[in-house]
Amino acid sequence: MPDTIVEAFYLGVRADLDPTESNSRTENAADLVGTTFGSSAAPLVDNNLVSLTMVDSNSNGQISDNDLGNSPAGEGLRYDGVLQTLDSTTAYNITITYTNGSTAQTYIGLVQDVSGRMFFVPDVAGSAGNDPLNDAPIRSIHIDSVLQDTFSGLNTAAEPDAFVACFAAGSRLLTPQGAVPVEYLRAGDLVLTRDHGARPVRWVRRSHHSAQGARRPIRIRAGALGEDCPERDLLVSRQHRILVRSQLVMSATGRAEVLVPAIRLAGLPGVAVEKGMTSVCYFHILFDRHEIVVAEGCETESFLIGPVAAASIGRRLPVTTPMEPARPIPSGRVCRKLIGQHRRSGDPLWVPDPEQDQARSA
16 A cells, blocks of 8 residues: 655645535635635644645555545555545645745645545645745745646645755754854855855845654754765755766666655665754755755755745845756655665765865865
């Protein structure tokens, strides 16, 4: 019974949007048009981000809803330890408001189970509609209109880690003056980058959260990825991407180096969801471009602004164009395959780059 875990926004319990199960339409989908979820006082990113498990009992890549008696036994959505049958899936056109006040428009899926629980879920991995979800921390989502209300279920290929990435307080980034805790960095400070040398930080954002559910950080223990990688335990958000480099990476992706979300590494020796913290403080570090930086001796990413929000954020910051990823970001399917190969082989996920080491010592 395969399980797929995705990040979602929990929206509470509402009246049934699909009261008639003899057709595939969500009859009351329009009832939510004009509704705003989240606010300045209670941002979605701080209060509603959860882990949602899709249980695909017949392994067909879809969580079928209960219309026309289609839902197989044991299939549905598991949240907070409770599995419920999927009742409906609806796609909405939405307006996102970020915590910095800028906005973006896209679409998103809304699912409801038979108990009335509702969740916003991202589209399938790689979909352009997901880009705004990862552009900046989300304050609120306003439902503008119904995009489609005739789904028969939910695709299990939904983007698992669609929301913004960050470092936990205490993580030390390499600078020309040595390793500096991320909480001490300010705009204008220089940080050493893999590709462009010392670059000035353009923006730092701090956010404090209860360390529950999807807000729990990933702990990568010293040496878990390779020799001295990281040099000390590293704490990052689930969706923060880590640079991996190995022969298996080349075989699986055709690239020497790729960026993989930290949550994908969980379950490997020395990598796990940190459950011993009651709260966590996260920091987003922005440069003029997406950069590879060194945190606790581990190569990882800076804040990546997607194409939709670049213009609006650029009005407030010295960032005027969308950012290209500093390294390829494989699909969820490729990441799962790659990490599975490393798990079976026991090979390190990170091996030194002789050319880079030579350049550093020159």
